[in-house]
Every structure is written in C-alpha cells, then in structure tokens.
Amino acid sequence: MTTEAPRTATEVRMKIWRGEGSGGEHVEYVVPLDPGMVVLDVVHRIQATHAPDLAVRWNCKAGKCGSCSAEVNGAPKLMCMTRMNEFAPGEEITISPVRTFPLIKDLVSDVSFNYEKAKTIPPFKPKPKDADGKRRMYQEDVDRVQEFHKCIECFLCQDVCHVIRDHEENKQSFSGPRFFVRLAALEMHPLDANDRLDLIRAKHGLGFCNITKCCTEVCPEDIHITDNAIIPLKERVVTAHYDPIAWALRRMRGKREDFAPPQPKPPSA
Amino acid sequence: MAEINTAVYDVIVVGAGGAGLRAAIEAHAAGAKTAVICKSLLGKAHTVMAEGGIAAALGNVWKEDNWKIHFRDTMRGGKLLGNWRMAQLHAQEAPDRVLELEEWGALFDRTKDGLILQRDFGGHRYARLAHVGDRTGLEMIRTLQDHAVAQGIDVFMECTVRHLLTDGGRVAGAIGYWRQSGALVLFRAKAVVLATGGVGKAWKVTSNSWEYTGDGMAMALEAGADLIDMEMTQFHPTGMIWPPSVRGLLVTEGVRGDGGTLRNASGERFMFKYIPAFFRGDTADNEAEADRWYEDKRNNRRTPDLLPRDEVARAINTEVKAGRGTEHGGVFLDIATRRPADYIKRRLPSMYHQFKELADVDITKEQMEIGPTLHYIMGGIRVDPDTAAATVPGLYAAGEVAAGMHGANRLGGNSLSDLLVFGRRAGQAAAEYAKGATAGRIDDAQADAFAKRLTEPFERQGDENPYAIHEELQNAMQDLVGIIRRREELEEALAHLERLRARVARVHVTGTRRYNPGWHLALDLENLIGISEVVARSALMRTESRGGHTREDFPKADPEWGMKNVVSRRRDGRLVLSTEPIPQPPADLRELIGEDKPQEKVATGEPAIIGGKE
Numbered sequence: 001m002t003t004e005a006p007r008t009a010t011e012v013r014m015k016i017w018r019g020e021g022s023g024g025e026h027v028e029y030v031v032p033l034d035p036g037m038v039v040l041d042v043v044h045r046i047q048a049t050h051a052p053d054l055a056v057r058w059n060c061k062a063g064k065c066g067s068c069s070a071e072v073n074g075a076p077k078l079m080c081m082t083r084m085n086e087f088a089p090g091e092e093i094t095i096s097p098v099r100t101f102p103l104i105k106d107l108v109s110d111v112s113f114n115y116e117k118a119k120t121i122p123p124f125k126p127k128p129k130d131a132d133g134k135r136r137m138y139q140e141d142v143d144r145v146q147e148f149h150k151c152i153e154c155f156l157c158q159d160v161c162h163v164i165r166d167h168e169e170n171k172q173s174f175s176g177p178r179f180f181v182r183l184a185a186l187e188m189h190p191l192d193a194n195d196r197l198d199l200i201r202a203k204h205g206l207g208f209c210n211i212t213k214c215c216t217e218v219c220p221e222d223i224h225i226t227d228n229a230i231i232p233l234k235e236r237v238v239t240a241h242y243d244p245i246a247w248a249l250r251r252m253r254g255k256r257e258d259f260a261p262p263q264p265k266p267p268s269a
Numbered sequence: 270m271a272e273i274n275t276a277v278y279d280v281i282v283v284g285a286g287g288a289g290l291r292a293a294i295e296a297h298a299a300g301a302k303t304a305v306i307c308k309s310l311l312g313k314a315h316t317v318m319a320e321g322g323i324a325a326a327l328g329n330v331w332k333e334d335n336w337k338i339h340f341r342d343t344m345r346g347g348k349l350l351g352n353w354r355m356a357q358l359h360a361q362e363a364p365d366r367v368l369e370l371e372e373w374g375a376l377f378d379r380t381k382d383g384l385i386l387q388r389d390f391g392g393h394r395y396a397r398l399a400h401v402g403d404r405t406g407l408e409m410i411r412t413l414q415d416h417a418v419a420q421g422i423d424v425f426m427e428c429t430v431r432h433l434l435t436d437g438g439r440v441a442g443a444i445g446y447w448r449q450s451g452a453l454v455l456f457r458a459k460a461v462v463l464a465t466g467g468v469g470k471a472w473k474v475t476s477n478s479w480e481y482t483g484d485g486m487a488m489a490l491e492a493g494a495d496l497i498d499m500e501m502t503q504f505h506p507t508g509m510i511w512p513p514s515v516r517g518l519l520v521t522e523g524v525r526g527d528g529g530t531l532r533n534a535s536g537e538r539f540m541f542k543y544i545p546a547f548f549r550g551d552t553a554d555n556e557a558e559a560d561r562w563y564e565d566k567r568n569n570r571r572t573p574d575l576l577p578r579d580e581v582a583r584a585i586n587t588e589v590k591a592g593r594g595t596e597h598g599g600v601f602l603d604i605a606t607r608r609p610a611d612y613i614k615r616r617l618p619s620m621y622h623q624f625k626e627l628a629d630v631d632i633t634k635e636q637m638e639i640g641p642t643l644h645y646i647m648g649g650i651r652v653d654p655d656t657a658a659a660t661v662p663g664l665y666a667a668g669e670v671a672a673g674m675h676g677a678n679r680l681g682g683n684s685l686s687d688l689l690v691f692g693r694r695a696g697q698a699a700a701e702y703a704k705g706a707t708a709g710r711i712d713d714a715q716a717d718a719f720a721k722r723l724t725e726p727f728e729r730q731g732d733e734n735p736y737a738i739h740e741e742l743q744n745a746m747q748d749l750v751g752i753i754r755r756r757e758e759l760e761e762a763l764a765h766l767e768r769l770r771a772r773v774a775r776v777h778v779t780g781t782r783r784y785n786p787g788w789h790l791a792l793d794l795e796n797l798i799g800i801s802e803v804v805a806r807s808a809l810m811r812t813e814s815r816g817g818h819t820r821e822d823f824p825k826a827d828p829e830w831g832m833k834n835v836v837s838r839r840r841d842g843r844l845v846l847s848t849e850p851i852p853q854p855p856a857d858l859r860e861l862i863g864e865d866k867p868q869e870k871v872a873t874g875e876p877a878i879i880g881g882k883e
Contacts, residue, residue, distance in 0.1 A: 020781075020783055034512075034513055034514060035512045035513060035514075036511070036512020036513060036514045036515060036627070036628070037512075037514045038514060038627070041514045047736065047786060047787075048734070048736035048737070048740075049736075052734065052735065052736065052778070052779060052780070052785075052786070052787030053778075053779060053780030053781070053785045053786065053787050053788070054786065055783075055784035055785070055786060056786070057309075057310070058478075058479065059309055059313045059314075059315075059317075059318075059478040059479070059480065060313075060315075060317065060318045060478055061478070061515075061518065062318065062515075062518050062519075062623055062627075063619075063622065063623065063626070064317055064318050064404070064406075064407065064619065065312075065313045065317045065318065065478075066313070067309065067310065067313050081626055081627070083626070083627070104449055104783070104784055105783050105784040106784070108449075108784050110449075111310070115310075115311065115418075115424075115426070118415070118418055119418055123373075123374070123415060123416065123419035124373060124374030124415070126371075126372055126374075134384065135368075135371055136382070136383030136384065137376070137379055137383055138379055138383050139378065139379040142376045142378075142379060145376055146376055146401065146402075149376060149401070149407070149408055149411065150404065150407070151411075152317075152407065153312055153411075186374070189374060189376070192374070
C-alpha cells in the first residue's frame with residue numbers, strides 16, 4: 001500500500017509494518033520532518049496524524065529504558081536513538097518489529113520469552129558481611145560487573161542471536177545473550193555466593209553460542225557481550241567441568257550435577 | 270455483571286517503579302498474596318530514568334553527615350511545607366534502604382576504602398547521593414525487579430488499572446484492561462497500593478514518559494481520597510532544549526554536583542545573583558568559595574549552582590526573559606571547561622552519550638544548552654506518614670503519587686529514597702491491613718459502569734483525535750500553568766480544560782481493541798484533564814509564591830500560607846478545595862530546621878524572582 005511520495009526535503013517517507021499475528025504488510029506514510037528528529041518521533045507523528053491505532057512500545061525516549069526496539073532497514077535498533085539524519089535524503093526507510101519473538105501487532109512483539117527466562121536464574125546470594133557489619137568492594141572489582149549492569153533489556157541481542165532467531169526449537173534450552181550477561185554479572189559479582197555454573201551449561205545452553213558476536217554489534221549500551229560475558233563464562237564452565245582438579249574440588253564441596261548435558265542443535269547460519 | 274476475568278489477591282500494587290516494587294516485596298514478605306500491575310513491561314517504569322542518585326545520610330564521604338542534617342535539608346528545601354514526620358522517617362530510614370539494595374545485588378560506585386560513594390546534589394549540605402555513574406535508577410529498578418521476580422511475586426505487565434472498586438467507602442479492588450488484547454480485567458483485593466507516579470504528560474516540555482498521566486491521583490480522587498498540594502509542581506532546571514525533538518529530556522543535577530556551572534549567553538555565572546535570604550547562610554556568594562566547596566565543605570559554603578531546583582529553575586527563567594539566554598531560549602551548562610574529559614565520561618556516561626547522539630554536542634568540549642522541564646509533582650495523595658495509608662480504608666500510596674514528604678519543592682536524590690522508604694512502609698501496612706480484613710464485596714453495578722466507560726470510546730460518535738487533544742492540553746498547561754502563574758491565566762486554563770473535556774467525550778476510537786494506543790490515550794486524557802484541573806484550581810487557591818508554585822500576582826511567600834495544605838477531594842461528584850493546617854514539628858525537630866522564625870525567613874528578603882511572561 002502506498003500513499004504519495006514526499007513533496008519536499010522536509011518530508012519523510014516511512015514504511016511501517018502493520019498487522020496482527022502472522023498477517024500484515026509494510027504501509028507507507030509521509031509526514032513532515034523537523035530538525036533533530038529520531039525514528040521514534042516520526043512513528044509518533046504518523047500515529048498522531050495518520051494511524052491512531054499504530055502499536056509501538058516506548059517510554060523514556062532517551063536510550064535508557066530499552067522499550068522501543070525495532071528493525072530499522074533490517075538493523076536491530078532503538079528507535080529513540082536512531083537519528084533521521086543518518087539516512088540519505090529520499091532514502092527508503094522501513095521499520096519492522098523485532099522478528100525473533102511472536103508479533104502482537106504492528107511494531108510490538110511478545111517478548112515474554114525473556115521474562116520467563118529471567119525467572120529461572122538463581123538470584124544473588126550475598127557472602128557474610130565484614131566483621132564491622134559493613135560491605136566493602138573496590139571500584140576496580142565492580143567495574144566489570146557494572147558494565148553488565150548497563151543492560152537496558154532492549155532484547156536487541158536476543159533478536160539478532162541466530163541460535164533463537166532462526167531456530168524456534170532452541171528457545172527451550174537456550175536463554176540468549178541477555179541472560180549470559182545477567183549470569184556473568186552474578187558470577188563475577190564480588191559478593192555473590194551462589195554457584196550457577198552447572199545451570200549455565202545445562203539449562204541456559206551456553207554451549208550453543210558459537211561466538212559470532214552479532215549480539216555485541218547491536219548492543220546500544222556497548223556492552224562487550226561476547227568478549228566480557230560469554231567467553232569468560234565459557235572458560236569458567238570448562239574449568240569447572242573439564243579441569244580434573246577443579247572438578248574434584250567442586251565434588252568435595254558438594255556441588256552436584258543436577259542437569260543432563262544439553263543436546264545442542266548447531267545453528268545453520 | 271458482564272463477564273470479566275477476575276484475579277483475587279490480598280494486596281495489589283499498581284505501578285512497578287521503585288515504590289511499587291519495594292511495596293510488593295514487603296507485602297509479599299509479610300505473607301500477603303501480592304501482585305504488581307504495570308502499564309509497561311517490567312523494568313521500564315520511570316525509575317529507570319533516574320540519573321543522579323539516592324539521597325541517604327550514610328556518612329561514607331563526610332562522616333559529619335547524619336539523618337538530622339538530611340531532615341533539615343529536606344524541610345528547608347521544601348520551604349517548610351513538608352510533613353515533618355515523613356521527612357524524619359525518610360531521613361532516618363534511607364541509609365538502611367540503600368544498604369538493603371546492596372544485599373540484593375546492587376553495585377554502587379565505591380569510595381577508595383570500598384564503601385558506597387556519595388555525590389553532591391542541590392540543597393544537600395554534604396555529598397549524600399549513592400549512585401552508579403548517572404544511571405542510578407536503572408541499577409535500582411533492576412535490583413528490585415530481579416529481587417521481586419526471585420521471590421515469585423505475580424506481575425501483570427502491560428495491564429492498565431483504571432478505576433478503584435469500593436464497598437461502602439473502603440477499597441474492594443480495581444478494574445482495568447490488558448493493553449495487548451484489550452480484554453478487561455478485574456482485581457479483587459483487600460488492599461490496594463497506588464505507586465503510579467505523577468502527571469508530567471500534561472505539560473509540553475517534560476522529562477516524563479507517556480505513562481505519567483495522573484492515574485493514581487485520579488483513581489484515588491474518584492474513590493473519595495484526599496489530594497494535597499497539587500499546585501506544587503517541580504520544573505527541573507536542566508532539561509535539554511535543542512533539537513526540538515529532545516526538548517525536555519532530563520540532564521542530571523549530577524552535572525552540577527560533579528562541578529558543572531550555569532552560565533548565561535555572555536558567559537556569566539549568573540546564579541550568584543539569585544541567592545534568596547533563606548539560603549544565604551549556606552550558599553557561597555563568590556566564585557572562588559563556590560569552587561573550593563567541592564573539595565572542602567568544612568570551610569566553604571555551597572555553590573549557588575546547587576540551590577534547590579525551584580530557585581535554579583526560576584533564575585534560568587529570569588535570565589532568559591531578560592534577554593540573556595541562548596539561541597534556543599535556554600542557558601548554558603558548562604562542565605567542559607571545569608573538569609577533565611575522562612572524569613566527565615566516567616561520572617556522566619549517559620549524559621555524554623545522550624548529547625553526542627541526540628544533539629551532536631560533545632559535553633567534554635562544549636557547553637550544554639538547557640532549560641527548565643516539568644519533572645515531578647510534590648503534591649498527590651494525602652497519606653498517613655507512618656503507614657502510607659490514604660484517607661480511604663484499604664488504600665495506600667507511595668512514591669511520586671503520594672504527597673507530603675517533599676513539601677513545596679523536592680530535593681534531587683530524595684525521590685529514589687522516598688520510593689524505597691515509603692514503598693516499604695506502604696507494603697508493610699497494606700499487608701497488615703489485609704490480614705485483619707475480609708474481602709470487600711464487588712458492587713456489580715459499579716463494576717459494570719466502569720467497564721462501560723472503558724470501552725465507550727469505541728462506541729461513541731464524533732471525529733475528535735485524541736492525539737490532537739493531548740497536544741492542546743500540553744500547550745495549555747505549559748503556557749498557562751507553567752513556572753510563573755497568575756490568576757487570569759489560571760482561570761483561562763480552567764476554561765480551556767472544560768472545552769477539552771467536552772472534546773474528549775467526542776473522541777471516537779478506530780481499530781480493534783488489540784494494542785490500540787489511540788484508545789489508551791483517549792482513556793488517559795480523562796485522567797490528564799481531571800488532574801490538570803486539580804493542579805490549576807489548587808494553584809489559583811494558593812495566593813503566595815513558594816517552592817514549585819510561583820504566582821506573579823503574589824510574588825512573596827506568606828507565613829500564613831506556609832502553615833496550610835491545599836486539600837482537594839471529590840464530594841457529590843464535584844471537586845471541592847479547602848485548606849487545612851499542616852502538622853507542626855515537635856520542638857526538637859523544629860530546632861534542627863534552624864532559624865528562630867523560619868516561616869518569616871522564607872518570606873523575607875527579595876520577592877520571588879519573576880521574569881514576566883512573553
């Protein structure tokens with residue numbers, strides 16, 4: 001479906017996915033463009049003037065809440081942080097919902113997968129306090145965990161991860177980069193006393209990841225997901241399970257294998 | 270009654286920001302069957318946007334600090350209009366609430382000896398804000414979210430609660446709709462905690478997201494509860510102003526806390542001209558002392574850049590109106606010439622990112638252009654200080670939706686601590702109440718009437734566009750109920766609101782009920798307009814200038830008005846306003862506030878700074 005072409009340089013033509021469930025199509029809209037606008041501003045203008053029922057998630061409009069994730073010309077992005085002047089004048093702009101999760105309507109997908117996975121992560125469990133009742137941590141020790149805490153749960157890393165993007169069947173046994181970041185944050189927390197290494201391997205499917213770094217590339221918070229979270233976790237899992245001394249120590253400390261090893265289906269991509 | 274899916278709980282918490290999550294955690298821990306219901310996805314509430322930090326007298330950076338000084342700063346910052354007991358509880362309990370977050374996994378920035386680092390903020394005598402760079406709210410909400418999920422608390426995401434159900438004057442539940450499907454949902458609950466935040470979306474230039482439509486206040490009012498001090502709105506002095514699409518976006522007070530200074534177009538540090546008598550004893554009157562204060566608080570007074578927000582916002586307004594503003598109608602905020610680039614990037618990473626990405630400004634090299642933005646409302650639901658109970662049995666309120674804690678002006682950093690302290694207290698009291706209460710009866714006629722109102726916009730005839738009405742509302746509130754107010758304009762605003770209300774009744778929503786933002790906005794507009802009316806009428810009633818309420822026609826603070834709350838309530842379908850005396854602090858706390866006659870001191874000296882209107 002097409003409306004008219006932009007008449008002047010101060011107008012923009014944008015194609016937006018419209019539809020519910022499995023049906024839908026890209027619909028083209030033309031609206032005026034103001035200085036400094038981001039993609040989300042244009043979507044809002046279309047909503048206000050052409051399509052009042054156009055579904056879109058957003059909150060902060062400042063890259064802090066991670067609500068307005070979408071695929072802009074095929075690239076997973078936050079619409080609120082994508083400036084319109086990134087596009088050449090007259091360039092066709094196409095906005096689609098994130099594709100890894102089922103569509104609810106228009107630009108809104110059902111991301112409940114992520115909230116279900118979050119429930120399966122053993123929480124932070126603090127070590128005992130110092131003798132004076134205080135807790136001490138040093139900045140150099142919290143720095144790397146604070147990097148992980150920058151995650152705004154936009155789920156763009158989940159959207160782009162081909163283990164689940166192209167393989168619905170893997171969703172059961174693979175939690176995705178967002179949760180490897182979360183698990184890394186817990187594992188590397190200076191005060192955490194919980195052990196999740198068995199779970200990371202068996203239940204969250206760390207082994208599925210073949211380090212293509214797609215997640216890192218799309219992270220709007222510039223978290224080095226692959227290098228700083230996933231690879232160190234893989235190393236810890238390997239050490240815990242395949243280093244005989246570490247393995248024996250864990251046995252002696254009473255850590256148990258609670259989960260059967262995963263049967264990963266290697267991604268085809 | 271029409272078939273509506275019903276969920277049954279002891280306690281429902283409406284809103285999943287800091288206050289709502291903290292309340293739910295506490296109610297659940299007390300054994301109440303608890304659910305949290307939120308308009309957005311979990312973790313996206315406004316708390317996530319809080320930047321600078323959580324105020325708590327931990328004494329990690331300045332050991333001289335303690336709750337008494339925090340109490341003093343809060344009461345003075347609120348121009349003595351605050352509820353003393355809330356300010357006391359807040360100051361006393363905030364440190365425990367912050368340390369509790371650490372027990373749940375939060376990672377604040379550290380001092381050299383490994384404790385929680387604290388930063389300077391406006392109106393606080395000592396560096397007091399526990400923080401994580403400039404993304405403290407994200408750390409706080411994620412910590413609470415993860416903890417709540419780990420406790421197994423039920424969460425209803427993307428579910429909007431729209432009306433409270435009552436049984437003979439007490440709360441019996443609530444009714445709302447799922448955003449995804451459009452299906453209605455009814456909650457039966459013995460107690461309801463409202464933690465829905467403010468009403469910022471009534472203004473054009475605001476730091477608030479779409480969610481801030483005054484829902485909690487509107488529901489409480491409808492259910493018979495009192496609101497107080499609704500004229501007290503906070504314009505945060507530093508919002509982005511250019512380009513237009515980011516106008517209003519928050520620039521953290523932490524920029525000034527970490528050494529940034531305000532300048533007018535000719536480079537003058539103008540805040541030295543705007544030190545009111547009430548704060549003169551605490552505030553440096555020259556640049557050298559102000560700059561020394563960051564390092565040596567014992568021998569220097571605080572920079573006027575960090576006066577309370579109401580003072581700074583009015584000063585900026587005056588500079589701009591006097592023709593000393595920037596190209597786009599603001600002033601400059603400069604940290605580039607005052608701190609090294611790596612320090613700025615480490616302390617203020619999201620400010621650096623925000624300006625770089627959205628405004629093409631490198632804040633380590635250039636000044637920021639900023640101006641006031643509607644950020645917060647001090648007024649809200651009247652609550653009991655100890656239990657957060659509203660004036661309707663079974664109803665509780667915590668966070669921005671509640672009132673009293675911040676008086677006429679909130680200090681930066683006192684909001685996050687408020688959410689934790691009173692969120693916990695509300696959850697505790699609601700669970701306690703639920704234990705001793707039987708479930709209220711659901712009045713089918715009432716539920717049916719509300720259900721009909723929810724779906725009405727689909728049935729109505731008319732051609733009004735809800736987005737256009739919203740834009741007009743925002744323009745009207747911005748122009749007529751802004752930083753500087755006067756009688757004629759407030760009356761004009763009220764007339765305008767009546768016209769808008771009539772137009773909302775002619776909004777016809779198109780499309781299906783599935784995730785339909787036009788429908789959601791049509792419903793939100795009723796709350797926005799209803800609460801805007803309460804703000805305008807309260808502003809008309811308070812004939813003085815104090816904190817977040819400045820009247821051009823009554824430019825001074827009035828000691829009499831300093832002892833009164835403006836109370837709004839709905840009786841026989843009509844909004845009724847009155848004044849009631851504010852409880853006065855006991856002698857020992859009065860002493861902490863300082864001054865022999867503090868009300869007179871607020872009122873003396875120069876009149877409130879007013880720049881006039883265009």
